[in-house]
Structures are given as C-alpha cells and as structure tokens.
Amino acid sequence: MPHRLLRFGLSKEYNEPRMFRSPEQLKxxxxxxxxxxxxxxxxxxxxxxxxHGITDVAVLERAYIGSGGTGRNTAIVRANYLTPEGVAxxxxxxxxxxxxxxxxxxxxxxxxxxxxxxxxxxxxLRTMRWRAExxxxxxxxxxxxxxxxxxxxxxxxxxxxxxxxxxxxxxFHPPGAIARHDAVAWGYGRxxxxxxxxxxxxxxxxxxxxxxxxxxxxQTNRGTIETSKVVCAVAGYTPPILEMVGIKTPLVxxxxxxxxxxxxxxxxxxxxxxxxxxxxxxxxxxGELVMGASLDPYTIHSTRSTLDFVEGLSGHLLDLFPFxxxxxxxxxxxxxxxxTPDFSPxxxxxxxxxxxxxxxxxxxxxxxxxxxxxxxxxxxxxxKPHPLIEPFRLSRFKEFELVGEKGAASVxx
Amino acid sequence: xxxxTCPVNGPRPLQEFVYGGDxxxxxCPDQVTDEQWAAYxxxxxxxxxxxxEWWYHAPSGVWFIAERxxxxxxxxxxxxxxx
Numbered sequence: 001m002p003h004r005l006l007r008f009g010l011s012k013e014y015n016e017p018r019m020f021r022s023p024e025q026l027k028x029x030x031x032x033x034x035x036x037x038x039x040x041x042x043x044x045x046x047x048x049x050x051x052h053g054i055t056d057v058a059v060l061e062r063a064y065i066g067s068g069g070t071g072r073n074t075a076i077v078r079a080n081y082l083t084p085e086g087v088a089x090x091x092x093x094x095x096x097x098x099x100x101x102x103x104x105x106x107x108x109x110x111x112x113x114x115x116x117x118x119x120x121x122x123x124x125l126r127t128m129r130w131r132a133e134x135x136x137x138x139x140x141x142x143x144x145x146x147x148x149x150x151x152x153x154x155x156x157x158x159x160x161x162x163x164x165x166x167x168x169x170x171x172f173h174p175p176g177a178i179a180r181h182d183a184v185a186w187g188y189g190r191x192x193x194x195x196x197x198x199x200x201x202x203x204x205x206x207x208x209x210x211x212x213x214x215x216x217x218x219q220t221n222r223g224t225i226e227t228s229k230v231v232c233a234v235a236g237y238t239p240p241i242l243e244m245v246g247i248k249t250p251l252v253x254x255x256x257x258x259x260x261x262x263x264x265x266x267x268x269x270x271x272x273x274x275x276x277x278x279x280x281x282x283x284x285x286x287g288e289l290v291m292g293a294s295l296d297p298y299t300i301h302s303t304r305s306t307l308d309f310v311e312g313l314s315g316h317l318l319d320l321f322p323f324x325x326x327x328x329x330x331x332x333x334x335x336x337x338x339x340t341p342d343f344s345p346x347x348x349x350x351x352x353x354x355x356x357x358x359x360x361x362x363x364x365x366x367x368x369x370x371x372x373x374x375x376x377x378x379x380x381x382x383x384k385p386h387p388l389i390e391p392f393r394l395s396r397f398k399e400f401e402l403v404g405e406k407g408a409a410s411v412x413x
Numbered sequence: 414x415x416x417x418t419c420p421v422n423g424p425r426p427l428q429e430f431v432y433g434g435d436x437x438x439x440x441c442p443d444q445v446t447d448e449q450w451a452a453y454x455x456x457x458x459x460x461x462x463x464x465x466e467w468w469y470h471a472p473s474g475v476w477f478i479a480e481r482x483x484x485x486x487x488x489x490x491x492x493x494x495x496x
Contacts, residue, residue, distance in 0.1 A: 240458035252453040253483075298432035299483045301461035308428070341455060398451040 010235040020193035029226035037061030038070035041233035042188035043373025049195035052381035057197045062204040066185035072335030073366040074292040080173040082408035085391040096370035104187030115176020120165040120276040128171035146171040162319040208244040215354035236336025254295045259307040259332035263287035279317040303334045342402035343409035347392040348385040419470040437446030
C-alpha cells in the first residue's frame, strides 16, 4: 500500500482513476436538472438513467458530493415508523438498501445490527407497543421486548440507567442497520455518471427561470441552462431555493449535531436509541461510537458545534454505559435539518410545473435515500407522484391531511 | 457563553431562554378561507435572514420579542410585546 500511495503522491500528474468525471463546461440545455448532489439527488439521477432511460441529466452541487446531510447523519437505517404511509415507504427503502452494495458494485458496509428503542416510562412503552403492532400489521419485523432480552443482546448496558430512569422495555427492530453514508452517495454518483449523467460540483444555483408557472431554466454561477424539469433535493438548504420559484412551505431549519468517540474494540453490536435520554448510539465498522441527540432548540442556518450538545450527550451516554467514562470524543459536527410540522417529508409535484420537490428530510433523510431516488425518478419521468409518496405531497397542509410521524421519526420530541 | 438580553432581567445566558417561533399575525378565523387559515397555521419563512421571534425567559416567566438574524445568529433587538 505505501508504495502505491507514494507513486501517486509523488507524481506531478495525478492519474488515480476517479469515481466520476468532472465535466468542464455546462451544456446549454438538459432534459432534467437536479439541484443537490447528496444521496437523494444522485439516487434520483441514477434511477432516472437506469430505470427510465433519461440520461441527459445534470446534477448541480454548490460544494462537493455528499457535503450536506448525506455526510453528516449518523447512518442509521430502519423502518419501525408509526404511520402506515411512513412504514410502507421506509420499508421499501430497507429492501433497496439490502442489495444496494451489489447493485452499485461498491461496498457500502451495510451492517444489519438490530435496533432498540428504549422505553423508560409507561407512556413510552405504550407508544412502543403501538408502533410494534402497526409494524407487524404491515409486515415489518418489530416487537416489544423485556429487559432480560435487552441485557442478553447488549450485555454492557446499565438498565437501571444510573438509578434515575430505569429501562422498562424496548421496541426491537431486527432489520435496523448502519451503512457508510458517503459511499452511498459515491456509489449512486458513479452509477449515474457511467450512464451519462453529468455531475457538476462547485456549481451554485443562483436563480430559477419560471415563465407562466412553468420552469424554463436554471441560472448558476457558471452560466444559465435551459431545462423544463428541475428537482430540488437540497434538504436543509431548501428555503432559499423555494424563494426563487415563489413556493411557500412549512419548512423550518434547525441544526442537528452528532459526534464520534475515539475507536474502540468492537463491543456494541446493536443500535441503541433512547428518546427519553435524547440519545442514539451505534459502533461503526471503524470502531468509533457514532452518537447523536435531538435537534438544537432554535432555528439557525449554521453547522456550528456547541459544548452544550456534547456535554448533554455524554452525560446521557454515561447513564447507559458508565464504563465509557474515560473514552474521548474524537470530533463533533452538525448538519441542517429541514423540519416539517408532522415530521414527514414533502415530496412530489408543486404548483410550478416542472419543479419537483424532495424536501422536509429533517432527521430522517439518509435511511430514505434509495426509495427517494426510485420514487422521485418515477415522479419526474411520469410527471405524476409515485403512489408511495402521494401522502407526502406539498398540498397536504392546505388539505389538513398531515402524516403525523412525530412519535417515531426522531428522538426527544 | 452566548448572552441574550431579556427586556426585564437584562443580559442572561442563552440556556435560560426558550425559543417560541416566528411572530405571526393571526387572521380572524371567521373571515378567512380554509386556504388562508392553512397558510397562517403552516407556512413559514424558512430562509436565513432577519426574523422577529417569540422568546421566553424561563426563570422569570417573561415572554418577549427578539429580532434575530437566523443566518448569523446575531440578535439586534429585544423588547416586550406591545399589542
């Protein structure tokens, strides 16, 4: 390995094959322009090219591939949601994830771990039972388990939780998994690129040309492109794009912070989540503990990190795993979450013809990456919403048909 | 430590404050269409920039308005509601 590395490191011309091309020029026009080269945008491009034969596609990215939520989440994949609409959607995503490594010919380190959502009160046990029944009814493997079962699967846990909030049971979801999140974006990017899609990094969208309620083009810092179809897949950066086309939504941006510990020998097989403690933790294949908490408590468009977060999270982690007292936090970061009032995404057609929205990804976007690509590519190519995303349409707010997923979408609400 | 100025208690650490969302004008429920009402209930200005927001000083129970830029997190003014 060192010799190989040195050969490339010392050569003036860097010849290591790249995963995707970097086209020098934007073309004058494209059939479809996708804003945002995160997992969702690249998956949409990939399935547009693979399943719908639409290859004249440009994916525009302001920074670099996977620089937003795709590379900032805690990489958990699960389908144990609360509403039938949500469960069906995320379950399809898990199915796609399970053979995605083979599909993309790239090791995504997809690792099925089993996912525990701990209950520390009668009220949360009741919600867990509710979720388990909804899940089972819809064919998703999920059940309520007692403390003996948790201890058997995760022997290191202190079920008394330091004495102040003893664990009473848990919702156990065996298909719960973790994956290497940037590889998902790279794999989709490479697959799309091989099929003719152009990925333009460092290309910022500065305006969208709308004529008579119809999209006709996109303005960027590298010139204007003609197109009749634009997909907006920028999650936490959605509101400024929506201002360009004059669409109002309930989206509000809040940062979500996460951190990793120094690498440890493998000891934690499962994914442990506690809503009462505002904590989720899993151990990556590198041995780091990957941890996150609930959203920052107010709106701010910034990916800054705070001491408040890491202090609060460490305290709660020590409640469950007191032996980690000497372990160091290696790094922390934040991503922007575009929150909706019902904790479900906003997907599909909009009042502007040819402008498709894939937003409202709050704290649940990574796990939906493959199914978003599938359903958004269908929606763009057929110009009608895929049945799986019909309940997530933007117009549900004015029709008062919300999809209340707050009880299962994230922790600490 | 980040400091916010409560109009009653003066400068206090941010941990003592609770965010209450944007200040919005409630239209008269009897005089608006369902669509206008839905717009009032759900539509938000989510883009970064100056916002007028409700904030609550928890230890003293004071609700007040803060003018804050959600892009830079700079607070330009805080004052009591004068309705």
